[in-house]
Amino acid sequence: MTYEEAIRQLDNIVRQIETGEMGIDQLTAQLKRAQELIAFCRDTLYKTDEEVQKLLQPETEK
Amino acid sequence: MHYLCQSNLVNVETLTLFELNQRVRGAIDEALPDKYWVRAEMSSVNVNAAGHCYIELVQKHPSGAGMVAKARATIWAGRFRMLRPYFEQATGQAFTAGISVQLLVTVGFHELYGLSFVVEDIDPTYTLGDMAQRRREILLRLEREGTIDLNKELPLPMLPRRVAVISSETAAGYGDFCHQLATNAYGFVFCPKLFPAVMQGDAVEATVIAALDAIAAEEENWDVVVIIRGGGAASDLVGFDTYLLAANCAQFPLPIITGIGHERDATVLDAVAHTSVKTPTAAAEFLIGRTAEAAARLEHLTDSLAAALTTRITAEKQRLQGLALRLPASFAVRKANETAAITLRLQRLRTAVGTLMAEQRHRLEVASKVLAGANPAVILRRGYSITYAPDGHAVRHAADLHEGDILVTRFADGEKKSIVTE
Numbered sequence: 514m515t516y517e518e519a520i521r522q523l524d525n526i527v528r529q530i531e532t533g534e535m536g537i538d539q540l541t542a543q544l545k546r547a548q549e550l551i552a553f554c555r556d557t558l559y560k561t562d563e564e565v566q567k568l569l570q571p572e573t574e575k
Numbered sequence: 576m577h578y579l580c581q582s583n584l585v586n587v588e589t590l591t592l593f594e595l596n597q598r599v600r601g602a603i604d605e606a607l608p609d610k611y612w613v614r615a616e617m618s619s620v621n622v623n624a625a626g627h628c629y630i631e632l633v634q635k636h637p638s639g640a641g642m643v644a645k646a647r648a649t650i651w652a653g654r655f656r657m658l659r660p661y662f663e664q665a666t667g668q669a670f671t672a673g674i675s676v677q678l679l680v681t682v683g684f685h686e687l688y689g690l691s692f693v694v695e696d697i698d699p700t701y702t703l704g705d706m707a708q709r710r711r712e713i714l715l716r717l718e719r720e721g722t723i724d725l726n727k728e729l730p731l732p733m734l735p736r737r738v739a740v741i742s743s744e745t746a747a748g749y750g751d752f753c754h755q756l757a758t759n760a761y762g763f764v765f766c767p768k769l770f771p772a773v774m775q776g777d778a779v780e781a782t783v784i785a786a787l788d789a790i791a792a793e794e795e796n797w798d799v800v801v802i803i804r805g806g807g808a809a810s811d812l813v814g815f816d817t818y819l820l821a822a823n824c825a826q827f828p829l830p831i832i833t834g835i836g837h838e839r840d841a842t843v844l845d846a847v848a849h850t851s852v853k854t855p856t857a858a859a860e861f862l863i864g865r866t867a868e869a870a871a872r873l874e875h876l877t878d879s880l881a882a883a884l885t886t887r888i889t890a891e892k893q894r895l896q897g898l899a900l901r902l903p904a905s906f907a908v909r910k911a912n913e914t915a916a917i918t919l920r921l922q923r924l925r926t927a928v929g930t931l932m933a934e935q936r937h938r939l940e941v942a943s944k945v946l947a948g949a950n951p952a953v954i955l956r957r958g959y960s961i962t963y964a965p966d967g968h969a970v971r972h973a974a975d976l977h978e979g980d981i982l983v984t985r986f987a988d989g990e991k992k993s994i995v996t997e
Contacts, residue, residue: 516732516733516734516869517732517733517734520733520869520872520873520876523873523876523880524876526880527876527879527880527883530880530883530884530887531879531883531886531887533887533890535887537887537891540884540887544880544884547880551873551876551877551880554873555873557734557736558734558763558764558866558869558870558873559762559763559764560764561764561766
């Protein structure tokens with residue numbers, strides 16, 4: 514998942530809660546999803562992931 | 576033996592090379608005594624240890640193919656020390672090969688060194704105009720081809736953290752850029768990788784395009800491309816003002832950010848890039864700023880989520896409370912309604928019963944009056960009497976009686992027996 518996609522999904526959840534589109538039964542599941550998305554975005558902002566490490570690896574081996 | 580007829584050569588002088596060159600020098604001095612503004616492109620510029628500057632001037636054919644003129648020019652060290660900073664400050668462009676200049680020259684001929692111009696002054700406005708003209712032509716061409724805004728129209732990723740950097744390995748600019756990214760105040764993580772290129776002189780076009788090609792080959796690995804070079808007092812930006820480089824950048828599939836350290840007019844490269852800033856540090860700041868926006872948006876969303884949840888849950892609670900309150904209330908209303916209905920019915924019932932009773936009472940009265948009229952006792956009192964036959968029945972017909980029958984006659988005040996005689 515890209516950061517942009519995560520933000521888009523998060524945006525969607527917030528909007529659905531705000532407009533009352535989301536049923537109270539879905540709330541718990543969607544809240545869990547929202548927290549996962551926030552964690553993913555925070556990690557992307559503040560942590561170097563393995564994927565990117567790999568990308569930079571060959572350069573240091575050369 | 577001579578090629579030509581002997582007679583034609585009778586009056587021909589014979590000179591040494593030096594003598595002939597002396598005459599050439601004299602002729603030139605006489606024919607071209609003034610100073611002249613000459614416009615030309617510098618194909619090479621060399622400064623020797625003594626500080627003298629030796630220039631190769633050329634004039635290209637308008638079609639671009641081949642040259643129509645070529646000459647050497649010299650700026651003596653004393654003059655060059657003044658002219659160079661003057662020129663570079665005025666144009667923001669290094670005094671270097673590849674640019675067009677307008678020079679104030681005297682024409683000289685030296686017996687040993689041949690024809691050479693000595694430069695006395697330089698007009699930076701011509702160079703500025705020429706550079707601007709070149710840029711305009713390139714931009715016009717890109718506009719005609721419909722490619723000029725292509726890179727600008729690319730969406731800038733929300734999070735530009737995988738950064739392909741085109742720069743010179745040794746350039747201070749690249750170090751500044753990486754340092755700036757690595758030490759950003761927010762603690763954001765960026766992943767810059769260098770794709771080396773030559774950042775000045777003739778090799779700019781070819782090496783930058785090669786670096787772009789290398790990035791394009793692994794396009795999915797990168798969010799943005801940054802082209803940077805450290806800025807000096809004056810920069811040699813002519814290499815960035817080429818059609819091929821601009822066309823490549825304009826059509827590049829990733830957004831390009833430039834920070835190539837110019838102080839004046841933007842280069843063609845800046846004009847086609849997605850975003851153009853002045854320095855490598857500013858380029859890093861741009862990426863950090865963009866990321867900070869993304870982080871702020873995330874925080875805002877997180878807050879909105881919490882607020883939306885609170886609002887939603889409060890609303891649900893209120894709804895529930897409302898329902899709970901309305902439950903007994905609705906019962907009470909219902910009860911009151913029912914009670915009222917019952918009371919109404921009771922009243923109607925009472926009224927109906929009353930009416931019915933009155934009617935009945937009336938009828939009873941009427942009936943009892945009628946009845947009172949029919950009472951035999953009453954009739955007897957009026958003077959009538961009833962005669963009973965011996966079988967106990969009231970006598971209604973004379974024929975029913977026979978001689979000797981004992982009759983009982985009842986009066987209002989008693990009975991008397993009698994015998995039928997006839």
